[in-house]
Amino acid sequence: MSSERAGLLAHLDTERDHVLAAVAGLGEDDLTRTVMPSGWSIAQMLNHLTYDVEIFWAGAIVGGDTECIGLVQDGWKAQVTTGAAAVEQYRRRRGRRDAVLAEADLDASPAWWPPRRSSPSRASPTHAPACSGSCWRRPPRRPPRHRRGADRRSPAPRGRVGGSLHRPGGSRPRSRGRQGQLS
Secondary structure, eight states: OOHHHHHHHHHHHHHHHHHHHHHTTOOHHHHHSBOSTTSOBHHHHHHHIIIIIIIIIIIIIITOOHHHHHHOOOTTTOOOOOHHHHHHHHHHHHHHHHHHHHHSOTTSSOSOOOOOOSSTTSOOTTSOTTOOSTTTSOOOOOOOOOTTOSOOSSOOOOSEETTEEOOGGGOOOOOBOTTSOBO
């Protein structure tokens, strides 16, 4: 194993140990109670880390693991059965991720990428049927924000600020005479 790979795996292990230490000793009520401003519980956050980090990125994208590809789904929408089950699943996927990343070519292109689909109803054989497809669709483009704030009905002033003509650098434009020539 190269020193870069060993360093990467050691760093990932440190981060995962930190997550597990943070939830160690928490009871079922603590794991499933909503405590974050987003409305998520700790168990739901663990589901997100399990499905969207361990399974999707480490297992499916980097490793191309067929088991992980079959489990791909939107971690934000995955059902949480119990807090203890979410912690145990995170531990289990951590071990699988280590095995997959130990074999993966980290310098290669992604080993797998989700198929591009126009609608969630057209699932491909390599895509988990439980996924709604929302995890891979880009959010809709928003129109650019108006320079003058949220009120789009009032246009931004052009050329005049505070009653005087404003030019960068303080210069005034030269006027054109009757013949269209610069004076």
